[in-house]
Amino acid sequence: MNLEEQIYLRKSCRKYSDEPVCMNMIHEFMADVKPLNPDIGYHYEILTKDEVKVRNRWSAPYYLALYSEKKDNYQENIGFVFQQLSLYLQSIGIGTCWVGMDVPKNKNSEFVIAISFGKSEAMTRELSKFRRHGLSEISDFEDERLIPARLAPSAINSQPWYFKHTDDGFDVYQVKQNIIKRQVLKKWNPVDMGIALAHMYVANENTFEFEIKNSFEDLKGYAYIGSIKI
Ligand SMILES: Cc1cc2nc3c(=O)[nH]c(=O)nc-3n(C[C@H](O)[C@H](O)[C@H](O)COP(=O)(O)O)c2cc1C
Numbered sequence: 001m002n003l004e005e006q007i008y009l010r011k012s013c014r015k016y017s018d019e020p021v022c023m024n025m026i027h028e029f030m031a032d033v034k035p036l037n038p039d040i041g042y043h044y045e046i047l048t049k050d051e052v053k054v055r056n057r058w059s060a061p062y063y064l065a066l067y068s069e070k071k072d073n074y075q076e077n078i079g080f081v082f083q084q085l086s087l088y089l090q091s092i093g094i095g096t097c098w099v100g101m102d103v104p105k106n107k108n109s110e111f112v113i114a115i116s117f118g119k120s121e122a123m124t125r126e127l128s129k130f131r132r133h134g135l136s137e138i139s140d141f142e143d144e145r146l147i148p149a150r151l152a153p154s155a156i157n158s159q160p161w162y163f164k165h166t167d168d169g170f171d172v173y174q175v176k177q178n179i180i181k182r183q184v185l186k187k188w189n190p191v192d193m194g195i196a197l198a199h200m201y202v203a204n205e206n207t208f209e210f211e212i213k214n215s216f217e218d219l220k221g222y223a224y225i226g227s228i229k230i
Contacts, residue, residue, distance in 0.1 A: 002091065003084065003087040003088060003091060003202045004148070004202050004203050004205075005091075006087040006088075006090045006091050007087065007148050007151055007152075007199050007202065007203065008127050008151065009124045009125065009126075009127070010086075010087065010090050010123065010124065010153075011123060011124065011125045011129075012096075012097040012098070012153055013060075013095025013096055013097050013116075013117075013118075013120045013122060013123040014056075014058045014097055014122070015058070015095075015120060015122040016060045016061055016095060016116075016117075016118035016119065016120050017061075017118065017119045017120060017121075018061050018118075019118075019119040021061075021062060021094055021117070021118060021119060023046055025092060026046070026064075026085065026089070029084075029085055029088045030044070030085060033081050033084050033085065034080075034081075034084065034201065035077055035080065035081055036073065036076055036077045036080040036081070036194060036197060036210055037071075037072075037073055037074075037076075037077050039071065040068060040069050040071045040073070040074050040077045041068070041069040042066065042067060042068040042069065042074070042077065042078060042081065043067050044064050044065065044066050044067065044082070045064070045065045045067070045104070046062060046063075046064060046065075047062065047063045047064075047065055047104055047114075048061065048062060048063075049061055049062070049063070051063070051104060051105055051106070052065075052102050052103070052104055052105065052114065053102065053103050053104070053105055054102050055101040055102055055103075056099060056101050056102055059102075059116070060097070060116035060117060060118045061118040061119075062116070062117050062118050063099070063102065063104070063114045063115065063116050063117070064082065064085075064114060064115040064117060065104045065107065065111060065114050066078050066082055066111070066112050066113055066114065066115065067108070067110040067111055067112060068110055068112050069110065070110070073190075073212075073225075073226075074112070075112060075187075075190035075191045075193075075194065076190050076191070076193050076194035076197065076225065076226075077194060078112045078113065078191060078194060079190070079191040079192060079193065079194020079195040079196075079197070079198065080194035080195070080197050080198045080201070081194075081198075082115060083152070083153075083194065083195040083198035083199065084198050084201075084202065085115075086098075086115060087198075087202060089117055090123060093119060093120075094117055094118065094119060094120070095117065095118065095119070095120030095122065095123035096115050096116065096117045096123075097115065097116045097117075098113065098114075098115050098153060098155070098191070098195075099113070099114050099115065099116050100113060100155055100187070100188050102114050102116065112191070113187075113188070113191055130151055131157060132150050132151060132157075132159060133150070133159050135147070135150060138150055138159070138161055138162055138163060139162065139163040139164070139165070139170075140163075140164050140165055141165065143163075143165070145204075145230060146163055146170075146200075147203075148199035148200055148202065148203040149161055149163065149196040149197070149199050149200050151199065152192070152195045152196040152198075152199045153192075153195060154188075154189075154192035154195065154196075155184075155185055155188030155189065155191070155192055156184070156185070158175075158177075158181070158185055158188075158189065158192065159192075160174050160175040160177070160185070160189040160192050160193065161173070161174065161175075161192070161193060161196045162174075162175060162219070162222050164217065164219065166227060168229045169209075169227060169228045169229040169230050170227065170228050170230075171213075171216050171217065171224065171226075171227045172193070172197065172224075172225045172226055172227060172228060173219055173222035173223060173224055173225060174189055174190065174193050174222065174223045174225050175189070175221065175222055176221055176222060176223055177189065190225075193225050197210065197226075197228065200228055200230060203230075204230040207229065207230055208228065208229070208230055209228065209229040210226055210227070210228050211226060211227055212225075212226045212227070213226075213227050
């Protein structure tokens with residue numbers, strides 16, 4: 001299984017077949033997944049469509065409901081962990097879509113977000129078809145090592161990430177949205193940041209390190225999230 005190659009061809013899947021999925025594959029993959037912050041407890045539940053309040057105009061046969069302890073950076077951690085699962089599912093012919101709009105009928109206060117999934121044939125596209133900001137817009141200078149982050153999925157394709165070069169990697173920032181966008185995106189942008197970091201990890205599996213520094217540069221319009229070595 002090559003997770004990195006999925007980054008360059010994946011797309012959010014919104015068209016599924018009803019074919020059953022073998023859930024053991026999910027449990028096996030999750031036993032070895034890498035967390036961003038190992039101190040945050042999380043878990044997932046697999047639900048069928050009937051167990052979910054679907055607000056999107058499309059639905060999937062299955063949903064992952066993601067739950068976390070509400071410690072610092074828990075949303076980034078959820079994005080980081082479950083984007084690895086999403087890329088894995090994509091690699092075995094199962095499409096996924098992060099769904100901010102759809103929520104379990106029976107959720108508790110630890111619920112963070114859901115991911116729809118199911119067998120599909122509508123989950124890839126050519127690299128030229130990705131709609132994303134240019135590399136020079138997401139960093140202090142253009143750097144091809146950021147392509148995996150650039151291609152990450154995000155809520156309403158908001159792409160809230162910004163990377164500032166350091167001696168051995170990047171300081172990572174999240175765009176501060178204006179007051180109108182903030183209403184919708186404040187819950188999802190931290191998840192998006194974790195997703196982008198997961199793409200950087202998957203593309204640099206042996207060298208990736210994440211830390212939150214005490215001292216970092218304040219950038220106007222951005223909030224510091226952490227720093228990566230790749
Ligand atoms: C946190 C998050 C929440 C999302 N919520 C929804 C949703 O409720 N409905 C939907 O159709 N797509 C949703 N998406 C998918 C995004 O619209 C999609 O990732 C983005 O437009 C980029 O397209 P791509 O994933 O095909 O590359 C969500 C994505 C993320 C990361």
